[in-house]
Structures are given as structure tokens and as C-alpha cells.
Amino acid sequence: QSALTQPASVSGSPGQSITISCTGTSSDIGGYNYVSWYQQHPGKAPKLMIYDVSNRPSGVSNRFSGSKSGNTASLTISGLQAGDEADYYCSSYTRSSTLVFGGGTKVTVL
Amino acid sequence: EVQLVQSGEEVKKPGESLKISCKASGYSFTTYWIGWVRQMPVKGLEWMGIIYPGDSDTRYSPSFQGQVTISADNSIDTAYLQWSSLKASDTAIYYCVRRLGIRTFDLWGQGTMVTVSS
Numbered sequence: 001q002s003a004l005t006q007p008a009s010v011s012g013s014p015g016q017s018i019t020i021s022c023t024g025t026s027s028d029i030g031g032y033n034y035v036s037w038y039q040q041h042p043g044k045a046p047k048l049m050i051y052d053v054s055n056r057p058s059g060v061s062n063r064f065s066g067s068k069s070g071n072t073a074s075l076t077i078s079g080l081q082a083g084d085e086a087d088y089y090c091s092s093y094t095r096s097s098t099l100v101f102g103g104g105t106k107v108t109v110l
Numbered sequence: 111e112v113q114l115v116q117s118g119e120e121v122k123k124p125g126e127s128l129k130i131s132c133k134a135s136g137y138s139f140t141t142y143w144i145g146w147v148r149q150m151p152v153k154g155l156e157w158m159g160i161i162y163p164g165d166s167d168t169r170y171s172p173s174f175q176g177q178v179t180i181s182a183d184n185s186i187d188t189a190y191l192q193w194s195s196l197k198a199s200d201t202a203i204y205y206c207v208r209r210l211g212i213r214t215f216d217l218w219g220q221g222t223m224v225t226v227s228s
Contacts, residue, residue: 034213045221051214093213101155
């Protein structure tokens with residue numbers, strides 16, 4: 001199972017909005033509404049930010065939103081803050097009944 | 111508090127065996143799948159496999175099938191990841207994760223760093 005494709009890095013200034021893409025195939029992202037996004041700060045465990053394409057767990061800021069079109073999912077962070085600087089990973093359920101991750105995107109706040 | 115607490119850092123030599131643990135608390139251990147995710151140095155996340163403690167049903171990613179063994183002890187709400195013969199390429203951080211339904215990992219352990227070096 002190949003990893004999902006994410007850009008290596010995305011940057012933005014405080015207050016701006018940024019969008020991270022995650023591209024898969026019809027066997028994963030395109031076939032199911034089971035896309036998740038995780039945030040990982042350096043030296044910390046990943047934290048679930050979005051599940052089922054666009055749902056936020058309790059406690060996650062509404063500045064984080066998710067969407068999907070075809071085989072590509074997206075995470076948008078609005079009102080970018082210094083604390084949002086981290087690595088972000090997408091994942092999707094697959095036809096093989098497994099979960100596959102993206103390669104990760106480093107978000108830099110300028 | 112709902113949490114997964116993993117065992118501590120390990121330093122091993124190639125060829126040695128190892129079993130790391132993940133203790134669950136704050137929820138019903140036997141009603142959620144628990145899995146393991148590998149993160150190699152400065153790399154992304156890889157799903158390794160998963161076990162349902164309720165009936166010990168275990169699934170492995172093809173990349174890790176035969177390389178590791180996942181198990182669980184319901185009497186102490188603990189899941190395990192085991193190697194019989196470590197390789198240098200097993201050097202990584204290993205996270206245990208709780209799976210929500212079939213679709214996401216909603217709870218993560220703090221990670222266990224495993225270093226394999228001669």
C-alpha cells in the first residue's frame with residue numbers, strides 16, 4: 001500500500017489561512033469518507049485533529065477544517081498561529097481494510 | 111483519564127529479542143482495537159498492525175507481517191509489540207494507538223524509542 005501524497009512543506013504568516021493537500025486513489029481517499037488528519041509537534045506524539053474528512057474531536061479548535069474532493073483531501077488552518085507550527089499527517093482507510101498515512105507536511109509560521 | 115502509557119526507551123543489539131508494552135486506562139480495553147505505528151528517524155508514520163483484545167483477532171500490514179508479533183493481556187489491559195530478532199533498521203519510535211471504529215486513531219501513547227545498534 002503506497003503512502004498518500006502530501007507536500008513536504010507549507011508556510012504562512014500569522015493570521016493567514018493555509019491548506020494542506022493529501023492525494024490518494026480510488027482505493028483509499030476516493031473510496032471512503034474516512035480521512036483523518038494528525039498534528040505532531042517535535043518530540044511529541046501525534047494528535048488527532050480531524051476524522052471522517054471533516055469532523056473535529058472535542059477540544060480541537062474550529063480553525064482547523066477538513067474537506068475532500070475525489071481522491072484528494074485537504075486540511076485548512078485559518079487564523080494561523082505560532083502554535084500551529086508542526087508536522088501534519090493525513091491518513092485514510094483503504095480497500096485492503098488497512099489504514100495508510102501520508103508522508104507528512106511541515107507547517108512553518110513565518 | 112483515558113490514556114495509553116507505553117514502556118520506556120530500549121537500547122538493544124542486532125539479533126536480540128524485545129517486547130514493548132502499552133497499558134490502557136480509563137476505558138473498556140476489550141472493546142476497542144489497539145494498534146502500533148512506527149516512526150523511523152525523521153520520517154513519517156507507518157501502520158504496523160492491530161489487535162482486538164476482546165477476541166485476540168490480529169491484523170498486520172503486509173510490510174510488517176512476519177516481522178513482529180502483536181498481542182494483548184486483558185487481565186492487565188496491556189498490549190504488546192514483540193520482535194524475535196532485531197535489526198538496525200528497527201530503530202524507530204513506536205506508538206500504540208486506539209482505533210475508533212475502522213477509520214481513525216483517536217488516542218496515542220507517548221511513544222517508545224527503540225535503538226538497535228552494535
